[in-house]
Each structure stands twice: as C-alpha cells, then as structure tokens.
Amino acid sequence: MAAVTDFAAVGAAYDAYSTGGRGRLRHDLVFRRLQAELPDRPVRVLDAGCGTGEMTLRLAAAGHRVTAADASDGMLAAATSRLSARPELAAHVRFLRADVEVLEFGGERFDLVCCHGVLMYLDEPATAVARLAGMVAPGGVLSILAKNRAASGFREALRGEYALARDLIESGTGVSVGHLGVRTRGDTAEELDRLATEHGLTPLPWQGVRILNDHRAQEWSPEPDEYASALETEWAASTRDPYRHLAPLVHTLARRAPDGSGG
Numbered sequence: 001m002a003a004v005t006d007f008a009a010v011g012a013a014y015d016a017y018s019t020g021g022r023g024r025l026r027h028d029l030v031f032r033r034l035q036a037e038l039p040d041r042p043v044r045v046l047d048a049g050c051g052t053g054e055m056t057l058r059l060a061a062a063g064h065r066v067t068a069a070d071a072s073d074g075m076l077a078a079a080t081s082r083l084s085a086r087p088e089l090a091a092h093v094r095f096l097r098a099d100v101e102v103l104e105f106g107g108e109r110f111d112l113v114c115c116h117g118v119l120m121y122l123d124e125p126a127t128a129v130a131r132l133a134g135m136v137a138p139g140g141v142l143s144i145l146a147k148n149r150a151a152s153g154f155r156e157a158l159r160g161e162y163a164l165a166r167d168l169i170e171s172g173t174g175v176s177v178g179h180l181g182v183r184t185r186g187d188t189a190e191e192l193d194r195l196a197t198e199h200g201l202t203p204l205p206w207q208g209v210r211i212l213n214d215h216r217a218q219e220w221s222p223e224p225d226e227y228a229s230a231l232e233t234e235w236a237a238s239t240r241d242p243y244r245h246l247a248p249l250v251h252t253l254a255r256r257a258p259d260g261s262g263g
C-alpha cells in the first residue's frame with residue numbers, strides 16, 4: 001500500500017492545486033467526460049481515494065448519491081469540512097475511511113466507480129483495479145485517472161529540467177516526485193484498459209488530461225477568457241491522437257454490460 005499518511009500533510013497543498021489553473025483543467029476535463037457518460041438521472045457513485053472531495057462534491061451537486069472513501073484521516077477531515085460549507089449536499093454524501101485495495105461494501109454495487117489520482121501512489125495497479133471493477137453495477141462505468149507512464153519526462157523537458165527529463169525518458173519507469181512532493185508511479189492507458197477487460201468491462205475511448213498546459217507554473221491562474229480557451233483546446237486534444245499520448249494523466253473508462261454479463 002502507498003504511504004497514505006503523507007496525505008495528511010499535503011491536503012492544503014492539494015486544495016491550492018485544485019483551485020489553480022492546472023488543477024482546474026484536470027477536474028473540469030474529467031468531470032465533463034463523466035457527465036457525458038452518465039445517464040440523465042441520479043446514480044450511485046463510489047469515489048475511491050476521494051482526497052479533499054473535489055469530484056465528490058461536483059457529483060453530489062449534480063444530484064448523484066456519493067460514497068466517498070479515502071485511507072487518510074486528514075484528507076477525509078478536509079473533505080468533510082468542505083461538505084459542511086455545502087449543507088444542501090449533505091444528504092447526498094457519505095464518507096468512509098477505507099483502503100482502495102481492500103474495499104468491501106457487502107455486495108453493494110455502484111453505477112459509477114471513480115478512482116482518480118490514486119493508483120500512482122500504489123505499488124501496482126492490478127489489486128485496486130480488480131477490487132474496483134468488482135463494484136461496478138450492470139451498465140455502470142469504472143473511471144480511472146492515472147499518471148501516464150508513456151509520457152514520462154515530457155513535463156520536465158518542457159520546463160527545461162533536461163537532466164531529469166532525460167533520465168525519465170531513458171528509464172521509462174514513470175517513477176518521479178510529483179507536485180505534492182510525494183513519489184509517484186505511472187501506468188499506461190493500454191494496461192488499464194487490459195485490466196478492466198480482464199474483469200469483464202468494455203473499455204471506452206480514453207482521454208489525455210492537461211496535455212498542453214502541464215508545464216505551467218503551479219501558480220498559473222489565468223483570466224476567465226484565457227482559461228475558457230485553454231479548456232476548450234485541451235478538450236479538443238484530449239481524445240485525439242497523437243496529442244493524448246503526451247498527456248501527464250490518462251483518464252480511462254470502461255463499462256459493464258447492462259445485463260451484467262462479462263463478470
């Protein structure tokens with residue numbers, strides 16, 4: 001399991017990231033794609049590794065019923081505090097302390113199972129993906145946001161950190177220290193799609209996230225017009241080759257057949 005205790009100390013930094021331009025692009029691109037895949041009615045959602053609750057709150061505000069789980073007490077406390085500022089959403093959200101690799105809900109299934117920005121902190125992805133795929137209801141979707149191993153070193157090169165970039169490109173391991181100062185590991189969209197298939201799900205087209213603006217400084221906070229243009233350009237590139245392959249994050253999605261067949 002990952003060193004999740006690290007997160008108690010980085011919750012505030014993660015919130016600052018989430019409200020800056022880079023973090024907003026990530027959340028807006030992923031949320032837009034989820035909305036495109038979800039039915040036009042309230043559904044049951046599991047947000048595994050919910051962090052400070054950005055996606056939990058967005059999904060709850062869209063009317064869905066969200067179970068939000070995280071292994072870090074600090075992150076759960078931050079998410080709970082954010083929810084308390086939105087009392088109208090309280091009935092839509094329940095928080096649980098749980099490790100994504102051993103999650104168990106007594107047979108409960110969800111129409112959307114999210115695991116965003118978590119696999120990168122685990123030693124390997126297969127255990128968590130197996131567990132999460134097993135919780136997808138018939139017709140439901142598994143949504144994974146992972147660090148893209150295929151683009152190792154690209155961000156560092158664009159920032160002019162050439163020695164580090166060269167190491168990452170040549171080694172291809174995708175292991176580096178992320179913006180929160182925590183060591184992270186990469187996966188590929190192809191591997192994640194293969195794991196989902198092994199568990200009876202059918203992959204949907206994957207999305208590359210923050211392809212064109214990943215090199216921006218952490219403080220980047222564009223004016224609304226610039227942000228809107230950046231977002232639309234990112235959205236256009238996100239599902240197209242060759243652009244999506246160079247994204248720092250891959251968003252893979254896979255659906256269980258409506259009749260529950262395949263797993």
Ligand SMILES: C[S@@+](CC[C@H](N)C(=O)[O-])C[C@H]1O[C@@H](n2cnc3c(N)ncnc32)[C@H](O)[C@@H]1O
Binds near residue numbers: 002051075121122
């Ligand atoms: C970078 S944050 C992402 C939060 C949120 N999903 C998002 O996309 O904004 C990573 C979160 O994963 C959680 N985490 C790491 N390892 C975990 C594990 N084994 N089980 C459950 N949560 C874990 C951390 O505590 C942290 O809250």
